[in-house]
Amino acid sequence: MNKMTGRCLCGKVSYQVEQLEPRMGHCHCSMCRKFHGAAFATYGEAKTENFRWTSGLEYLKKFTAENGTVRQFCSECGSSLSFAPANDEGRFIEFSLATLDNEIKLKPDAHIFVAYKANWFDICDNLPQHQEGRE
Template identity: 75%
Template structure:
């Protein structure tokens, strides 16, 4: 069994994932773009029982947006770490895939919220594109 390890930019917050879920997506919504400072944010998923914080939990900060979504980040370096939808039931953790230090075999499988994508970004792959979330 592969254990996937990740951390924030400054290394004060670390986590591990013992099993990845297959859904991984590029989110183009305006909030993810602003939070990540990039054209899109890429999230992976793990069941809550397969995700654990290893260090730095006391450094975690969170931002709850006007739409009820919650983003957790490092209070020291600002690295984006997790995302939770407004209807989160706690079964899954969505985490910023780029914070993993361990290589993974899975690849993102969709672009979501492309109706809000940056006009200067062209999507140049053949992944499915959803105007909003995966269910439209």
């Protein structure tokens, strides 16, 4: 797969991805819904050695939730950029798939935390649905 680029809405924070991992998911937890302002957040995953921030580190801010999860966003435009679980080992980075500039061939493979999904949204595809996380 060719190098891919991504950026926040204002373009101040950008990144490059060398290779996507096949795991991509729609997260329906209440924190992701609030962070993205949508029915769910869709994350792609890359090994940390295949991902790098290319500009705007001074605009990249972190929010650590009470449960220890960490979300990164642009402090200028507020774009949601990445997520790390509380037990993150640093081997992968999960990033907001919609911030990519490139089209990709891979598709999300699961819905996670559907026990917390918005009651006004119906899942209408045939992807696996996990009440909590994948494991």
